[in-house]
Amino acid sequence: MPRFSIVIPVFKVQGYLHECLDSVLGQSFRDIEVIAVDDCSPDACGAIIDEYAARDARVEAVHLPENVGLGRARNAGLRHARGDYVLFLDSDDAYAPGLLQALADRLDAVGELDILVFDHVRTHWYGKGPRSQTADLVARAGTDVFRIEDRPEFIELFLVAWNKAFRREFFLKEGFQYAPGLYEDAPVSHLAMVTAERIGCLDRVGVEYRQRRHGAITKTPGRRHFDIFAQYEGLFAALAERPGLAWAQRLLFERAMDHMLFVIKRPDRVQAGDRKEFFALTADFYAKHVPAGFTPPGGAVGAAMRALAKRSFSTYRAAEFAVRVRRRGPKKVVRITDAASRRASAGLYTVHRRRPLDPDLAVYTSYGNGLPSCNPLAVFEKARELAPRVRGVWLVREELAPEVPEGIDHVVHGSRRYWEVMARATHFVSNGDFPDGIVKRPGQVYTQTHHGTPLKRMGLDRKAHPAAARNIDFGRLLERVDQWDLSVSANQHSTAQWERVYPGAFESLATGYPRNDRYYTAGAEDVAAARDRLGIPAGKTALLYAPTHRDYRKEWTPPFDPARLAEALGEDFVLLVRPHRLDSGSPLPAELAGHDRVIDVSRHPSVEELCLAADALVTDYSSVVFDYANLDRPIVVHADDWETYSHVRGVTFDLLSGLPGDTPGPVTATEEELADVFLSGRWRGPEATALRAAFRERFCQYDDGHAAERVVRRLFLSQDPGPAPVPLAERTPAPAPGTA
Incomplete structure (x- = not known):
């Protein structure tokens, strides 16, 4: 029986999955099993975990017949776990080197724990952030073993599924299960922490928590964030079934309210049009579960709770506005520094952008406005055969214009017609970048064909290689990536690389390279x-x-x-x-x-x-x-x-x-x-x-x-x-x- 079972639910992370699995299987501590749960992922994730399982006996690939979501995928993996301890890791995150050995050493030193908590860092495309906001709390615990009832301040630890090692028998005995929907880890984490008799902390960064630019559920606004109410109702229903945890109700009520108030103020979670309804449901939860004699804390959170008690959305907005004003400080002058944007907002381009898009106009370019070639040329030629209504126009540099083959329509950068076609074309097809000064209009579709399979490091990976990163503005690079709608790929290796090193919201097309x-x-x-x-x-x-x-x-x-x-x-x-x-x-x-x-x-x-x-x-x-x-x-x-x-x-x-x-x-x-x-x-x-x-x-x-x-x-x-x-x-x- 292995010491640790690591359950990894997998869904649409083919660009990050190799890094995640390698970070686990490459740990110096080897007495583990990895249960990778393919949550019916539509990409190549299932094939990737099968490849790992075929070459490493410690990996078990579990394929679910239908998509069940993160929480229930964890449950499915838990049913296969045999280890003394079970850990959950999200498949776009990674373990820090030496984590599992450090966990094993701590457990050997202090004896069996119900829960062992460790720290994390957030990783962004531009680098790693500092340790978590609760790092001081983790450090303060030292080697102590405690219960939350005796040390209630530790309920403020970052309560997610992936920063803990749970004793498997404890987890199963208490019947913990992750519910469907968003915020599924909050009820289980809270309930486990107040139930555990022996909790310890490891003052060590264990997880690199990836902050994805696109695709992360917690950064996608919409109605799914209303799931938080059902999740916390489930938590309080579980508390009601455990009279021995009556002491924890006030503690968890404050945590629930703090969490809901955090969500409502995030525009990347709750849309402006939904905020009033979200506030009303939060007020309903407050009225239903507020403990007798509860007094809101001071500060901004307390002001928001008092607005909830009054069911006054206007009071809440006024308090929130006051906080923003205090944090913002003196009004700052916004300077326009993008010369390309100034050019794009004037003259002919501005005039043509007021006209409707032409659904049958496509603009092509390859290798920095070179002569027609590569994947864009193959698409252009096939479009003339299958979609003859689409008029293709090539962007070329002025010195190359005389060399464009006869019969291929083209424009030179900066010409009068250039601004018209760039403003009105519905389709852009390129194996590189379009010129600066072009504003992508709603309805325009940008297809990035690329021009090779990446053996060498590309995109954000070049940051780690100074010779390759020379003269590259990575912030600007990502702005360009945000223009992509479709990304053409010749093989799964390329697809995974493009999605990882060019993090964006584009759709990958497993079509092959047209030039081939x-x-x-x-x-x-x-x-x-x-x-x-x-x-x-x-x-x-x-x-x-x-x-x-x-x-x-x-x-x-x-x-x-x-x-x-x-x-x-x-x-x-x-x-x-x-x-x-x-x-x-x-x-x-x-x-x-x-x-x-x-x-x-x-x-x-x-x-x-x-x-x-x-x-x-x-x-x-x-x-x-x-x-x-x-x-x-x-x-x-x-x-x-x-x-x-x-x-x-x-x-x-x-x-x-x-x-x-x-x-x-x-x-x-x-x-x-x-x-x-x-x-x-x-x-x-x-x-x-x-x-x-x-x-x-x-x-x-x-x-x-x-x-x-x-x-x-x-x-x-x-x-x-x-x-x-x-x-x-x-x-x-x-x-x-x-x-x-």
Whole structure:
């Protein structure tokens, strides 16, 4: 029987679940069981906990047939618990290192406790806050063991489910159950604290309590916050059934009123139009349960309670206003500092924003208003086929306008028509950011397509990596994220990363990357034509070398000599060299001019065409590796600076681990090793084939040739995106050049 059972109810937290589970399973204290309860989550949470259960015997995955809510999911997990103590952890939070060992040490030192309480910190996107408001109370307890009747001040501890270890026999004997609805942990926590005979505190931060920007129930205003009344009615009904707890009624009445008054004044919980009704129900509760001889405390809470006793909403509002005035201090002058907002509120843009939105107008942009490319271009082309009524207009930089292909409508930033299309378009499709100075109007829909699967750290994760965070305003980044409505994803890894590092209210679309459709729709003629355009001689083996950008280097130089490698490989090989777009200023392409077996493709407009033409890919940490894997052709990872890159830029998994699903093929670190991989034939041997198959299984989940169609149907036709992706074994990628 394990020492601790940790029950984790799971619902729509795929971006945070790995961190939560890792924080528990990575604890130094190992005598635990983890009961992860999938509360019929509509995302990939169920699959994630199944993966953990498959590789760690301490994890039990429980799948509920229907969504029952946080409280009842805890109850379901409790039924599977076998430990001496049971702890509840919310699946978007995390344990601090060493917590469980510290709990075990305290219990060993003082003997069995009914409840052992520990502290927490709130974690925000910008960092961790200080310890909780009751940290001093936790510290004051020291190693004392007490009852609330003897130490009533400890009822003010932060009473939630996840900052306590409960003795399981005590919890079950008392029949504690979490009720459905919001604020489900308050009645159980209060009742358990006043019932327990032996309570202790651990002066240690145990939980990192995530303050989510979007999606947290407690920060979503609405009628669900009226659940608090039923929860506290349940608590007082339980008190009435336990005459031995009559002493606790006054104590818990004050806690209940304090909690209700806290909720009513929060605009992120109770909407303005509901406040009067919420106040009336609070006054009803006050009148029903106020203990005989009760005297309200002093201060703002006491003033609010006296207003409740009078049932005077106007008195309550006056008292609340007085408190706000005192706290606000002298009136402050609000300064407008956003120059972009000033520009956006004047001139043509303001005029056009008074006009109605055009439901058939869509604006596209890729790579900072570059030429049409990537996922937005694939969506644009599919929309012309399936939704021809939608007029697509591209945003491009002025210097690129002459290069826009014929037949593609476009506007230049700052032009008269630019302000019109930005003001009136209903749809925005981008793989990056739209320009500053644009105010998203109600009814406008922003689809973020992204432009790769994240091996490197992105979004808020870059804060921990100075080289990657240079010149990034993370507050502004999140303002941009708040504009997103839809986020396109190629695999579950990407979905979880985007939702975690770009916390927002957007909807994730498991459609696949539209740009990768071409790897399934292209035929032998397309492959041959691509090779002809690139000048690849017939019968030659073409290797595409496509490295990624290094934030910590001023300019890019390849880790090997392409010309010398081509000579070593011999006449049967041709090397296509494609630097990252951020390294377009490298002098290497000019140096390679005229070499008959090295082709500079740095200016080629389509990475997809380069991939179709190549027999194999040589890369390092570029996201092209995930796209190219769709073709089921050999991949070689040339990584000469993995340790530096993984520490300076940060990575989401170990590409070089050699484990199936992590590493797509042979790995080299020197020019000699790279040449040997091809000369020996290992690049396409059975081991490389097996690694590639596992990599495709993990990262090519949704790409099947129909991604653009799914996006168009969801975005422009208001239809279901369509059936699930074709199983990997049933997909037919474009033929390899040799077979073509």
